[in-house]
Amino acid sequence: MxxxxxxxxxxxxxxxxVQNNDCKTKGRKNPLTGSxxxxxxxxxxxxxxxxxxxxxxxxxxxxxxxxxxxxxxxxxxxxxxxxxxxxxxxxxxxxxxxxxxxxxxxxxxxxxxxxxxxxxxxxxxxxxxxxxxxxxxxxxxxxxxxxxxxxxxxxxxxxxxxxxxxxxxxxxxxxxxMTMKLSDELSKADMALKNLKSLMIAKCRKLSSLEKSLLAADITKLSPDNLHKALEIVNENNPNFQFSREDVTLDLDSQEKEVIANIEEEKKSDVKRRRMM
The missing domain is CATH 1.20.920.10 (Bromodomain-like)
Structure with a gap:
């Protein structure tokens, strides 16, 4: 909705x-055919x-x-x-x-x-x-x-x-x-998503060695665009992390719970999009 x-x-x-540009660039228009x-x-x-x-x-x-x-x-x-x-x-x-x-x-x-x-x-x-x-x-x-x-x-x-x-x-x-009301609704939705994200991160636990291995393998399967987004998430929390190079080393042990949670969410979204295609 x-x-x-x-x-x-x-x-x-x-x-x-579009209408304003047409008026500025086209001048008079030819009369329409029909009635x-x-x-x-x-x-x-x-x-x-x-x-x-x-x-x-x-x-x-x-x-x-x-x-x-x-x-x-x-x-x-x-x-x-x-x-x-x-x-x-x-x-x-x-x-x-x-x-x-x-x-x-x-x-x-x-x-x-x-x-x-x-x-x-x-x-x-x-x-x-x-x-x-x-x-x-x-x-x-x-x-x-x-x-x-x-x-x-x-x-x-x-x-x-x-x-x-x-x-x-x-x-x-x-x-x-309508634009003003939408702006208010979108602001509320954005705030609700941030609160939900904070709640999700708070409930996150540390990954086991097996889970880290599986996550690392799944990351390599992300599409180029989504892989770039995942690396951007890491960079947001770790400015020293250089993700623009051709070869990138990602140490999952050194990442915060929030980063891991966001990457997991990006991975799930990518899987859903692939299923829908």
């Missing part, structure tokens, strides 16, 4: 780490409408001055700080690496920037100024038809985001509380 709870908590935090959520469908529908509006505006007979970047150096527009044109907008709309637009209102702002720049840097009598004014008015009319749907979608998305955030916070609080 305790082990299953520990595994559950570990899996939760591991999955959380779509209503809000996702509505969002894609609005994006499609905005794309259609952009296409209609760029095909207008007055759109040609705004399709490519302005020659800032050639026109000596040294204070032209926010250059924008439809080639930039289309590139950002088609970006797949996460560098594009996060929502359609960003597209709206950039389209307005194109025409406002043109009207700012060209006199009212200039053709480009007048063309920009006409196209901006046309764009605003088309956008106004889309705005009610967009406002409704944003409200629904905000509500869904708030609900999802509350669910996530509640889930994190649940697992944080």
């Amino acid at each position: 305790l082990e299953s709870k520990v595994i559950e908590v570990e899996q939760f935090y591991q999955s959380t780490d 779509k959520k209503p809000l996702q469908h509505a969002s894609e529908e609005i994006t499609c409408h905005v794309s259609k509006i952009i296409t209609e505006i760029t095909r207008h007979e007055y759109a040609w001055p705004f399709l490519e970047p302005v020659d800032v150096k050639g026109l000596k527009l040294y204070d032209y700080y926010e250059p924008m044109d439809f080639s930039i907008i289309k590139r950002k709309m088609n970006a797949k690496d996460g560098s594009g637009y996060k929502n359609v209102r960003e597209i709206y702002a950039d389209v307005r920037l194109i025409f406002n720049n043109a009207m700012t840097y060209n006199d009212e009598t200039h053709d480009v100024h007048q063309m920009a004014e006409i196209l901006l008015d046309e764009f605003e009319k088309k956008w106004s038809h889309l705005l009610p749907k967009l406002t409704k979608l944003e409200a629904e998305l905000s509500k869904e985001t708030h609900e999802n955030l509350n669910k996530k916070l509640a889930q994190e609080a649940t697992y944080a509380n």
Whole structure:
């Protein structure tokens, strides 16, 4: 029961780490195939409408001055700080690496920037100024038809985001509380094991010569990993014991009862593991 709870908590935090890393490294994900959520469908529908509006505006007979970047150096527009044109907008709309637009209102702002720049840097009598004014008015009319749907979608998305955030916070609080309880349970279990170990050592007797011989023979049969663990146990109680060499001499007569008991326990565990394999 305790082990299953520990595994559950570990899996939760591991999955959380994976999700965070995916968000950082992968950027936008491709839409899932199959049925779509209503809000996702509505969002894609609005994006499609905005794309259609952009296409209609760029095909207008007055759109040609705004399709490519302005020659800032050639026109000596040294204070032209926010250059924008439809080639930039289309590139950002088609970006797949996460560098594009996060929502359609960003597209709206950039389209307005194109025409406002043109009207700012060209006199009212200039053709480009007048063309920009006409196209901006046309764009605003088309956008106004889309705005009610967009406002409704944003409200629904905000509500869904708030609900999802509350669910996530509640889930994190649940697992944080579970982690604290597990920590207490594991501490108690660790203390109980230490007490049991002390009791077992206290009841240990000295090995007979025959038992020492049998133990020495059994030690050589341990798997490499478990043999290393057994030698580590000896080293914990006898720091001068060098167990990292290729040839190791272990004097059982000089070892404490605790060391012998731990080695015996490691031997039994190794036998059980081999039987289960």
